Amino acid sequence: MSYLDLLNDAQRSAVIHNEGAVMVIAGAGSGKTRVLTYKIAHLLNNKVDAFNILALTFTNKAAKEMKDRIQKIVTGNESLNISMGTFHSVFAKILRVESTKLGYPTNFTIYDMADSKSLIKHIIKEQDLDDKIYSPNSVLSRISSLKTNLISPAEYNSSDDYLNEDKRAQRPKFGLLYSLYCERCFKSSAMDFDDLLYKTNVLFRDYPDILNKYQKKYKYILVDEYQDTNFSQYLIVRKLAQLHKNICVVGDDAQSIYSFRGANIQNILNFKKDYPTFKMFKLEQNYRSSKTIVEAANSVIEKNTEQIKKNVWTDNEIGKNINVVETINDIDEANYIADIIKNTIFTTDDDYNKIAVFYRTNSQSRQLEESFRKKGIPYKIYGGMSFYQRKEIKDLMAYFRLTINNNDEEAFLRVINYPARGIGKTTIDRLVLAARTNNTDIWTIMENPNLFPSDINNATKTRLKDFAVKIKGFTASLLQKNAYELASYITSNTGIMKELFDDRTPEGITRYENVEELLNGIKEFADSYYVEEVVDPEALFPSLDKYVNEISLITEIKDENSDKNTVSLMTLHAAKGLEFPYVFICGVEENLFPSQLSLQSRKEIEEERRLFYVGITRAEKELIITYTNQRYQWGQLRPAEQSRFIKEIDHKYVDFVSTSEHYSYNNDFSKNKFSDNRDDYNNNDWDISEFQDKTHYYKKIQKQTTIATNSPAFAQNKKMVKLEEVINTPSFNDTGNNDWDEGDKVFHQRFGNGSILNIEGVGQNKKASVLFDNFGKKDLILKFAKLTKLNN
DNA sequence: AGTGATCAGATTTTT
DNA sequence: TCTGATCACT
Numbered sequence: 117m118s119y120l121d122l123l124n125d126a127q128r129s130a131v132i133h134n135e136g137a138v139m140v141i142a143g144a145g146s147g148k149t150r151v152l153t154y155k156i157a158h159l160l161n162n163k164v165d166a167f168n169i170l171a172l173t174f175t176n177k178a179a180k181e182m183k184d185r186i187q188k189i190v191t192g193n194e195s196l197n198i199s200m201g202t203f204h205s206v207f208a209k210i211l212r213v214e215s216t217k218l219g220y221p222t223n224f225t226i227y228d229m230a231d232s233k234s235l236i237k238h239i240i241k242e243q244d245l246d247d248k249i250y251s252p253n254s255v256l257s258r259i260s261s262l263k264t265n266l267i268s269p270a271e272y273n274s275s276d277d278y279l280n281e282d283k284r285a286q287r288p289k290f291g292l293l294y295s296l297y298c299e300r301c302f303k304s305s306a307m308d309f310d311d312l313l314y315k316t317n318v319l320f321r322d323y324p325d326i327l328n329k330y331q332k333k334y335k336y337i338l339v340d341e342y343q344d345t346n347f348s349q350y351l352i353v354r355k356l357a358q359l360h361k362n363i364c365v366v367g368d369d370a371q372s373i374y375s376f377r378g379a380n381i382q383n384i385l386n387f388k389k390d391y392p393t394f395k396m397f398k399l400e401q402n403y404r405s406s407k408t409i410v411e412a413a414n415s416v417i418e419k420n421t422e423q424i425k426k427n428v429w430t431d432n433e434i435g436k437n438i439n440v441v442e443t444i445n446d447i448d449e450a451n452y453i454a455d456i457i458k459n460t461i462f463t464t465d466d467d468y469n470k471i472a473v474f475y476r477t478n479s480q481s482r483q484l485e486e487s488f489r490k491k492g493i494p495y496k497i498y499g500g501m502s503f504y505q506r507k508e509i510k511d512l513m514a515y516f517r518l519t520i521n522n523n524d525e526e527a528f529l530r531v532i533n534y535p536a537r538g539i540g541k542t543t544i545d546r547l548v549l550a551a552r553t554n555n556t557d558i559w560t561i562m563e564n565p566n567l568f569p570s571d572i573n574n575a576t577k578t579r580l581k582d583f584a585v586k587i588k589g590f591t592a593s594l595l596q597k598n599a600y601e602l603a604s605y606i607t608s609n610t611g612i613m614k615e616l617f618d619d620r621t622p623e624g625i626t627r628y629e630n631v632e633e634l635l636n637g638i639k640e641f642a643d644s645y646y647v648e649e650v651v652d653p654e655a656l657f658p659s660l661d662k663y664v665n666e667i668s669l670i671t672e673i674k675d676e677n678s679d680k681n682t683v684s685l686m687t688l689h690a691a692k693g694l695e696f697p698y699v700f701i702c703g704v705e706e707n708l709f710p711s712q713l714s715l716q717s718r719k720e721i722e723e724e725r726r727l728f729y730v731g732i733t734r735a736e737k738e739l740i741i742t743y744t745n746q747r748y749q750w751g752q753l754r755p756a757e758q759s760r761f762i763k764e765i766d767h768k769y770v771d772f773v774s775t776s777e778h779y780s781y782n783n784d785f786s787k788n789k790f791s792d793n794r795d796d797y798n799n800n801d802w803d804i805s806e807f808q809d810k811t812h813y814y815k816k817i818q819k820q821t822t823i824a825t826n827s828p829a830f831a832q833n834k835k836m837v838k839l840e841e842v843i844n845t846p847s848f849n850d851t852g853n854n855d856w857d858e859g860d861k862v863f864h865q866r867f868g869n870g871s872i873l874n875i876e877g878v879g880q881n882k883k884a885s886v887l888f889d890n891f892g893k894k895d896l897i898l899k900f901a902k903l904t905k906l907n908n
Numbered sequence: 909a910g911t912g913a914t915c916a917g918a919t920t921t922t923t
Numbered sequence: 924t925c926t927g928a929t930c931a932c933t
């Protein structure tokens with residue numbers, strides 16, 4: 117077989133060692149993914165059924181990459197039958213099959229971070245706790261770490277240690293919050309990210325027959341990025357591998373960068389205990405980077421105390437020294453990077469997609485974006501606000517979720533009054549109260565509002581009923597309409613389409629287009645629906661719930677521009693597993709990288725150092741590290757200083773450069789102008805290409821629109837829209853007390869006595885200008901103002 | 909109920 | 924600086 121000839125000795129040994137427990141310690145750039153893919157190919161070539169293979173990755177991106185690679189080297193469609201994906205997605209699928217055992221419906225919702233946060237906020241508020249002491253973020257991260265370590269609310273609340281710890285930390289109610297949070301998730305038929313692993317553990321613990329079923333199925337288990345697995349994941353893998361004990365884990369302890377999320381290097385040590393006869397293979401030859409880069413990276417990582425011994429080396433050329441560049445401030449830094457990129461492209465004839473810029477925090481991308489736009493450099497930002505996090509997408513998805521799972525409380529709260537249908541906070545409070553006092557659920561109340569006593573007025577009751585009927589109608593269509601048909605039906609039937617279409621601001625147009633894109637994605641899903649194992653005919657039907665299940669764990673939309681020729685901008689965390697010929701790491705400053713929050717302990721600083729190591733080892737040919745002396749942060753210019761990590765690179769691999777020599781004119785300029793007016797400085801000296809900043813363009817348009825408000829055309833337009841609104845208002849004819857006249861003397865509860873100067877508008881929108889004796893002139897909408905006419 | 913205005917808080921990383 | 928949340932106002 118020719119593919120084995122493409123491997124070095126260590127790689128080949130790892131690939132052909134199929135049976136038993138295997139640990140592959142793979143240095144950066146040593147062909148880890150190659151080993152994993154070839155290993156799977158080798159299994160398939162040795163008559164292992166694809167259905168018996170489980171391959172777990174850390175990110176969706178890694179899963180997709182591995183799938184693509186395997187498809188290329190394995191003939192036929194066999195690779196599609198491998199259970200491959202992130203821990204979360206693979207076990208979410210299993211949970212869908214087994215959820216009823218745990219008291220969850222098959223169509224349980226998966227709460228994302230935003231849902232979890234919103235829920236915990238509600239709970240904190242309901243408990244009347246101070247959200248400064250119980251900050252939603254800190255509460256959530258503690259809950260997450262408990263779940264990751266498989267500590268249930270009951271266990272927590274019966275442990276004196278935990279309770280005392282909370283008392284000491286002035287957060288005695290934490291245990292209660294944890295319990296309530298889990299209860300509410302359960303009532304909503306929802307699982308959060310951690311639940312997907314936690315509940316899998318519960319399932320395997322409480323149902324040995326189910327565990328056995330999957331143990332039998334998964335004869336071969338492979339785990340990528342093992343250094344970043346947490347305890348919950350470790351235990352699932354251990355349980356599943358117990359029967360066949362064919363388990364292969366691949367990782368690099370030097371690249372463990374997710375301990376903040378519960379990742380535990382101990383898992384590597386536990387591996388030795390759990391499988392005493394395991395075989396270890398070390399991949400130490402680096403094929404990616406120049407000698408300079410490999411050795412510089414080694415010189416950094418050796419400052420860490422705890423690590424598995426290995427010697428990463430390379431046969432590649434020595435290559436250029438690393439440039440460490442001192443810049444004046446963040447703008448100068450971004451401009452410098454943009455300049456060097458242009459120069460590199462110009463002199464080497466390489467493409468933009470050979471270049472990547474890494475940073476520690478997402479917020480650093482903004483300045484880079486601005487400079488790149490001005491210099492006409494095409495770029496793509498990875499991570500940050502993803503497509504599915506956009507408001508308009510979340511709103512629509514919430515309708516889908518509520519349709520699929522009527523218990524989904526977060527989805528319910530999101531859409532109950534969107535688009536506005538006159539059901540506000542007060543009504544929801546009354547609804548919840550009515551449900552509680554009548555000992556039933558809100559849907560029963562909404563559907564039969566007159567059967568239960570409540571404070572909800574009649575008009576609102578009708579609205580609630582309409583909403584409930586509407587959603588139930590969608591739910592009933594789940595198996596009648598396919599995903600696309602139902603999704604577009606919901607989009608237009610709820611008025612979302614009209615709402616977005618009517619908003620002709622540039623942002624509104626973008627939102628409309630995003631919804632169109634989502635619908636297109638759903639259409640594509642419905643048209644190309646494929647099922648691995650046909651269990652029943654229903655499984656063949658591309659229903660909306662199947663679509664939502666599929667994408668609820670995906671954060672990035674499939675990118676059609678991925679092969680476009682652009683520079684890649686991303687955080688160092690997102691860079692893991694990637695490689696580029698030219699790499700920039702920017703903002704390498706104390707308090708930023710290493711992050712200020714990590715300076716508390718040696719462990720955390722070592723993790724930051726590993727992150728730096730990951731960044732360095734992404735580079736193939738050239739590495740440029742930048743830092744600035746001043747950085748704009750929290751709306752303020754703050755002094756910055758070179759990171760300790762720069763000093764840790766063996767200086768024989770480094771050339772130090774400063775922009776103040778190259779751009780001394782900028783320097784002078786900044787002294788006079790910088791602190792006063794960043795925009796001036798920003799625009800200085802740089803050719804503004806036709807590659808325009810979209811947001812700036814939008815801002816300009818918005819301004820024009822505001823000015824144009826007074827133009828006759830606009831006014832006419834506005835009148836038409838208004839008229840339409842008025843006609844559509846049910847209470848159009850309900851004019852109420854209508855007989856106001858100019859000159860009338862009136863009384864207002866707040867403003868006291870006054871006289872009407874002028875009346876305008878009709879019906880609902882009737883307005884009065886009133887000159888009050890003590891408060892001057894006020895414009896009041898009569899519907900709300902509750903004026904009393906004074907007889908004189 | 910809905911809207912605009914003002915104020916406080918945030919910027920670590922991701923499934 | 925930018926965002927979200929709350930509040931005052933109609």
